[in-house]
Amino acid sequence: MQLKFNTRDPVYMQVIRYFKTQIATGVLEPGEEIPSRREIANMFKINPNTAQRAYKEMEEQGLIRTERNFPSKITRDESVIQHVREELVVTAVNDFVDAIKPVNVPLDELLDLVKQKYAGADDQKGGALDD
Amino acid sequence: MKRYVKLVNFEFNRIAKVYAVLLGIILTSQIIGVMITANGYLKKADKAMNEDMMSKAEFLQMYGQMDFHNIAYSIWFIGPIALSVAAVAFYIFLIWYRDWFGKNTFAYRLLTLPTARLNVFFAKLTTIVLMTFGFIAFQFIIYPIESTVMKWMVPKDFRIDLTFHELTQQMLDLGLLYPTEPMLFLLHYGIGIIAVTILFTVILFERSFRWKGIIFGVIYSAVAGIVIFLPLILQEFLLNGYFYPSELIRLSMLAGVIVLAGSIALSGYLLNKKIRI
Amino acid sequence: MIEVKNMVKKFGFKKVLDDVSFTAEKGQITCLIGVNGVGKTTIMNAIMNLTPINGGDILIDGQKLNKHTYEKVTFIPDAITMLPQMKIGEAMEFMSDFYDSWNEARANDMIDFFRLNKNDRINTLSKGNTAKANLLMGLALDVDYVLMDEPFSGIDMFSREQIANVFTSHLIEDRGVIITTHEIQDIEHLIDKAVLLDNGTVYRSFDVEELRENEGKSIVDVMREVYQG
Known part of the structure; x- marks a missing residue:
């Protein structure tokens, strides 16, 4: 697993964002065990203290649970997972809006375009699966 | 040890x-x-x-x-x-x-x-x-x-x-x-060992202060040489044969020990406080 | 904690280090950053009492350096410090002969980790493998602090990667590390703390995550301020 971190955002936040994406998209399932802090540090080539901080933060946000001497697990709390998913969508939409705003496209036209692209992306995905 | x-x-x-x-x-x-x-x-x-x-x-x-x-x-x-x-x-x-x-x-x-x-x-x-x-x-x-x-x-x-x-x-x-003669053996190699410690000290001076150290080293060896031969110099030029030969030997040995100890102490100081990589 | 307090170092009449102060905590990786010739290596040498300083104090866990300190702090210079004709195995024997803190199991671990061969002579190793053997001699000591001088300079990409991996592995564990580098890219995400040196003094020392969080800047951004601003 290779993840390219940027150098300006705190690394621990980038780690959390990575996990949130994995949770929201279902790659990591509720209750699934995740790698230890050291393994994560090793995998992402980041400072172990930073990995530790990311895990602590995720525990505080209820994203993962750690019982003494056991590997950390993804939360089974549906509301938390739902929240993460929403957050992810909102962030993505915010980014999108921030990017498109300066172009000044009428909203209707934009929505049509989004619908079209969205369906197209699904089609392409389906097509790829058929191969 | x-x-x-x-x-x-x-x-x-x-x-x-x-x-x-x-x-x-x-x-x-x-x-x-x-x-x-x-x-x-x-x-x-x-x-x-x-x-x-x-x-x-x-x-x-x-x-x-x-x-x-x-x-x-x-x-x-x-x-x-x-x-x-x-x-x-x-x-x-x-x-x-x-x-x-x-x-x-x-x-x-x-x-x-x-x-x-x-x-x-x-x-x-x-x-x-x-x-x-x-x-x-x-x-x-x-x-x-x-x-x-x-x-x-x-x-x-x-x-x-x-x-x-x-x-x-x-x-x-x-x-x-x-x-x-065993005494002579001791004398020759005693002087030899003292000379080596003096040279080591000079080397450590050089390693600590580089060019300046060579000057310090030369000065130190001169001082050490004078101390070692001090009894003999005194005997010859100042005291007109005041010491008995046995006393002279003992004094020379004492001078040698002083220089030996001095070289070791100085080397220890240089190694601990002044040496440069 | 290693504390460098108001260190002054002169070469002749020229002050190369002027009032340098910083600390390096156990369990953290502290990086001394600066262009070449800024005095990074001199600072390392001074911490190890390998060069005299003209002022200031260096404390290791609150104590001045003495012979026992060498069981607690080790220095990995940018070139290997073993005799060229020694085999890696012989060099390891030397270390275990002289250091109580030598950890043979970890040394063997590192032989595997770096894929080295104990029967190879040091003078026959490639640059990358020499750097790894050098690292091994230092990291196999059970010391609290490790000082590394430019561990990435002059070696191939894959060796760099392997050496970078050391920092996230059990080989560093909870030790305090001081590392110097003039190219930060390799380890930007690995370090806890940066000490930026310029003109023989500390321009700024900071926690890198805090810097990203509070100022949204990367280490390189700050370096740019120093060296171009």
Whole structure:
């Protein structure tokens, strides 16, 4: 697993964002065990203290649970997972809006375009699966 | 203490190969010397008796019997001894400088060992002393072999057999390296060891202050020299033979001990506080 | 904690280090950053008492350096400090002979980790493998602090990667590390704390995550301010 971190955002936040994406998209399932802090540090080539901080933060946000001497697990709390998913969508939409705003496209036209692209992306995905 | 012994072992091993080669050179060269000298003598005798029709007695009267002096003055015999002396003298410097200027700067390691840095100093000093005494012992051991070779080659009537002791007693320059009196031995090598500690101190001055250190080093050696010879100087020039000879010796020894202690203390200080990688 | 307080170092009349102060905590990786010739190596040498300083103090866990400190702090210079004709195995023997803190099991671990061969002579190793063997001699000591001088300079990409991996592995564990570098890219995400040196003094020292969080800047951004601003 290779993840390219940027150098300006705190690394621990980038780690959390990575996990949130994995949770929201279902790659990591509720209750699934995740790698230890050291393994994560090793995998992402980041400072172990930073990995530790990311895990602590995720525990505080209820994203993962750690019982003494056991590997950390993804939360089974549906509301938390739902929240993460929403957050992810909102962030993505915010980014999108921030990017498109300066172009000044009428909203209707934009929505049509989004619908079209969205369906197209699904089609392409389906097509790829058929191969 | 344990680490000092290990350091000595380590330092000696670093030079062991070269040392073994030197011992080999001494043995080979000196045996060759024995053979060439004996051969020359025999040829001379052969020529005198067979061509010049001298009698054995006439020949012996004219040229004398052969003894080990004939050999000991040849370059084959003295040469490797001189080489060994030069090697030790050279290694007094190299034993330090190789740690700084070797391919890998080993001084980093030596100076960060969890032991007093003076142990490094003592280990190097001990190595120099071991090398020196090793040469002496080796010469002592191979002499009987060499004199046996001579015995094989030169018939009994034509030679005088000398023990090593007799040989060194009669040869002043060899006697310097192999003093026959225990006191003299102590004196010669005592002075030698003090000289090595002074040189080590000079080297450490240089390693601490570079160019400036050489100046400090020269000044220090001058001071050390004056202190060592102070009793003698006083006796000769100021006190008009005030001391008894035994007192003079004791005072000189005291002066030597002071310089030895001074060099060690100063070296310890330089190693701990001033040394530079 | 290693504390460097108001260190002054002169070469002749020239002050190369002037009032340098910083700390390096156990369990953290502290990076001394600066262009070449800024005095990083001199600072390392001074911490190890390998060069005298003209002022200031260096404390290791509150104490001045003495011979026992070398069981607690080790220095990995930018070139290997073993005799060239030694085999790696012999160099390891040397270390275990002299250091009580030598950890043979970890040394063997590292032989595997770096894929080195104990029977290879040091002078026959490639640059990358020499750097790894050098690292091994230092990291196999059970010391609290490790000082590394430019561990990434002059070696191939894959060796760099392997060495970078050391920092996230159990080989560093909870030790305090001081590392110097003039190229931060390799380890930007690995370090906890940066000490930026310029003109023989500390321009700025900071927690890198805090910098990203509070100022949204990367280490390189701050370096740019120093060296171009």
